[in-house]
Amino acid sequence: MAEFDFINKYFHRGKTPDQVMLDKGDDCALIAPSIGCALAVTTDTLVCGTHFLPDIHPHALAYRALATNISDLAAMGALPKWFSLAICLPKDLTDTESWLDKFSQGLFQLADKHNIYLIGGDTTSGPLSITITAMGEVEPTKALTRSAAQVGDRIFASGNLGGAAGALDFLLAKSTPINSDIETSLLQYFNYPEPQVELGLLLAGKANAAIDISDGLLADLSHILKASNVAASVDLDLLPIDDNLIKQFGLKKAQMLAATGGDDYQLCFTVPDEQVSLVKKLSSQARIQIKEIGIVKQGRGLEIFSEGEAVNIDQKGYQHFA
Amino acid sequence: MAEFDFINKYFHRGKTPDQVMLDKGDDCALIAPSIGCALAVTTDTLVCGTHFLPDIHPHALAYRALATNISDLAAMGALPKWFSLAICLPKDLTDTESWLDKFSQGLFQLADKHNIYLIGGDTTSGPLSITITAMGEVEPTKALTRSAAQVGDRIFASGNLGGAAGALDFLLAKSTPINSDIETSLLQYFNYPEPQVELGLLLAGKANAAIDISDGLLADLSHILKASNVAASVDLDLLPIDDNLIKQFGLKKAQMLAATGGDDYQLCFTVPDEQVSLVKKLSSQARIQIKEIGIVKQGRGLEIFSEGEAVNIDQKGYQHFA
Missing domain, CATH: 3.90.650.10 (PurM-like C-terminal domain)
Incomplete structure (x- = not known):
């Protein structure tokens, strides 16, 4: 499956929020930050064998990978807004489509709960790992x-x-x-x-x-x-x-x-x-x-x-x- | 080496720019976006064996990993501003300190050239890969x-x-x-x-x-x-x-x-x-x-x-x- 089809099938969901001026599929996403807010940015990686066991259910893996990032926003008192997802997938997964289907369900279960929007990312082949960069907004004096x-x-x-x-x-x-x-x-x-x-x-x-x-x-x-x-x-x-x-x-x-x-x-x-x-x-x-x-x-x-x-x-x- | 020492030794460099309100070392970085600009965000991963060969020089690897991301900002007409770095390093590197030293030199050679500032990231153990999320700014009508x-x-x-x-x-x-x-x-x-x-x-x-x-x-x-x-x-x-x-x-x-x-x-x-x-x-x-x-x-x-x-x-x- 070509990368664009792959993104559309598993990772594009719902209406593009007003502050997202340009969505997935271009060189960059373009977002319009709220005036008067600081942008809180955090990055966390989960690596197979280091942060989770190879037999983890992809639904839980996606949920946990996003949760660890949203948690950093919470610890700043920031409102979650946007995230990018870099997913490195082994070529020898037994059923990549089924794996991605479960992974995206786990991802959006949490993303939808906190109204945080996937703006883009990268999909590569290699040893299983997930890196998410999450962004939120907070009034600077309240952080x-x-x-x-x-x-x-x-x-x-x-x-x-x-x-x-x-x-x-x-x-x-x-x-x-x-x-x-x-x-x-x-x-x-x-x-x-x-x-x-x-x-x-x-x-x-x-x-x-x-x-x-x-x-x-x-x-x-x-x-x-x-x-x-x-x-x-x-x-x-x-x-x-x-x-x-x-x-x-x-x-x-x-x-x-x-x-x-x-x-x-x-x-x-x-x-x-x-x-x-x-x-x-x-x-x-x-x-x-x-x-x-x-x-x-x-x-x-x-x-x-x-x-x-x-x-x-x-x-x-x-x-x-x- | 503890993660904080590691970050300070290899990845903290120069004066914190004015728009970076909170730097590396907290749950999130806090940045103050420029009013009237859109935030351009891009993420690219380089994985050993997929995007580079295992014997790549760490100086070139860092340079290329950052270059691929800055290039996406350039393609939007955006001014590079900030980036986060997720680095997954094998435990069995023969000389991790020397590797990181060269890696950070390559990274900052390009970062300094374009005045793009490292705001944070994550360091993990596992198969070698680099994920960078880069942010830039552009007037929305000019993107x-x-x-x-x-x-x-x-x-x-x-x-x-x-x-x-x-x-x-x-x-x-x-x-x-x-x-x-x-x-x-x-x-x-x-x-x-x-x-x-x-x-x-x-x-x-x-x-x-x-x-x-x-x-x-x-x-x-x-x-x-x-x-x-x-x-x-x-x-x-x-x-x-x-x-x-x-x-x-x-x-x-x-x-x-x-x-x-x-x-x-x-x-x-x-x-x-x-x-x-x-x-x-x-x-x-x-x-x-x-x-x-x-x-x-x-x-x-x-x-x-x-x-x-x-x-x-x-x-x-x-x-x-x-």
């Missing part, structure tokens, strides 16, 4: 950056943490699900992460710093602390965790997965004291789960507490201090 | 599209054609260079294509349609004809060809390479009659080589002439009609 955390800010996490890491444990056959409900529910976190766009928009102009949790809560919070030149303490016992994760792994391992597991694509953000009640109220009204888990302090580094005691966590888990 | 060719427009090509295809013949060991000067000069076309930014800016608002020559002159011109619902005739004997290509391959094969070889990244564009002398004069003043090679006509399809006779060209070359 949520990593470097804006202030001493005294309350630290929050959205949603539940550790679910994707739990699913990865199954996928890598390190553990076996104790029942199929648990398997299904945890795999959902890994395959279909929900970028927190609505929360990001709600926080824009109210929270100070934000980041999306892709490397793991503690690692990503540390990025905020380093960029903001502040310290923090976090209470492990406050981390929001799905009951199924606890049933499967027990509380201690579930906490460890929630603290260090990546791929959740929830937001970690810091809110100045005077905005806390408003942010809680707005989140509650929007039925978005957020949980206060710690506080920003002067200094450097991240202190972690559990059951009132300082604990030390590394990649392999955590131990109580002697 | 050069594929669909704007008009009957009577003169068809032009810039630079010399076929050099990259000639070099590929060497690289694939289909032919042997007759001397090292010829080898060097043709390899330059393949490894270091020069995106025609200055020409694109000069043509914006004056030419009607434009495309960059990546698939081959005839294939790319056909994209213009199809998008514009017009026909054209082209004279093979007018194609601009480097003398070295003719010395190496003879006139007939050189013409075939110029007509069908890809990867030249020159522009093919159509100019209304009343703008032809101005476009020629401005190009001459800017010392940019352009050559009139044909004319846009009513109907469908592309007629090709050589020595006054219609010829038929397919992928394998061309034959005189019986």
Whole structure:
């Protein structure tokens, strides 16, 4: 199939939005940015064998590839608008048409949900990988950056943490699900992460710093602390965790997965004291789960507490201090 | 090396431009588009084994990966502004640091020439590939599209054609260079294509349609004809060809390479009659080589002439009609 037919069949969908002045099929797309907004731009690649296993369902792969990018827009408080898709496909796929059909369904399931429009991209032959560049818009003064955390800010996490890491444990056959409900529910976190766009928009102009949790809560919070030149303490016992994760792994391992597991694509953000009640109220009204888990302090580094005691966590888990 | 150190060492360079409100290192870059301009966005991927050979020098790879993207901006008449870079690197590179050092030198050699700024990207492990999304700005009424060719427009090509295809013949060991000067000069076309930014800016608002020559002159011109619902005739004997290509391959094969070889990244564009002398004069003043090679006509399809006779060209070359 020629590239143009291929794009029309699988990747052209719906009416061209007003701000897209020239659509797919020319040398470039042309878009008309909104006046007064900054353009937020992010790029994420998923590579077979590094970010997903070869047997991933193409529907989930497309969803996740776009979700990781939209999540970065959410973490800036930006409204998702446009994206480009570079897809590298092996020549020896058993059924390329069926694969692309499922892939495009997964892609547009999420794109339509967030009203983000595919403006173009590239299709090439080679080892399976997906690179998406997503663009959104945000008023510059309201953008949520990593470097804006202030001493005294309350630290929050959205949603539940550790679910994707739990699913990865199954996928890598390190553990076996104790029942199929648990398997299904945890795999959902890994395959279909929900970028927190609505929360990001709600926080824009109210929270100070934000980041999306892709490397793991503690690692990503540390990025905020380093960029903001502040310290923090976090209470492990406050981390929001799905009951199924606890049933499967027990509380201690579930906490460890929630603290260090990546791929959740929830937001970690810091809110100045005077905005806390408003942010809680707005989140509650929007039925978005957020949980206060710690506080920003002067200094450097991240202190972690559990059951009132300082604990030390590394990649392999955590131990109580002697 | 941690990702942040890696970015700082190899990919952060120079002062952040005024329009870049937030640079590399946050969830997104934030940029302030110019008021009154459309944002031109393009994405191109180069995959090892598909678009380049495994032994390509990283300096040339970076240069070519960025050049293919800037070339798309040039074909719209857009001014290059920002780009993101997704780089997928094998873990078993013999010397990753040295590879990256050369890669970043090649990248910034071209980026600095066109004042295009790296705003972010992603680095992953896996089979070698490079995906760049480049952004530029153009006044919407001046943008050069594929669909704007008009009957009577003169068809032009810039630079010399076929050099990259000639070099590929060497690289694939289909032919042997007759001397090292010829080898060097043709390899330059393949490894270091020069995106025609200055020409694109000069043509914006004056030419009607434009495309960059990546698939081959005839294939790319056909994209213009199809998008514009017009026909054209082209004279093979007018194609601009480097003398070295003719010395190496003879006139007939050189013409075939110029007509069908890809990867030249020159522009093919159509100019209304009343703008032809101005476009020629401005190009001459800017010392940019352009050559009139044909004319846009009513109907469908592309007629090709050589020595006054219609010829038929397919992928394998061309034959005189019986």
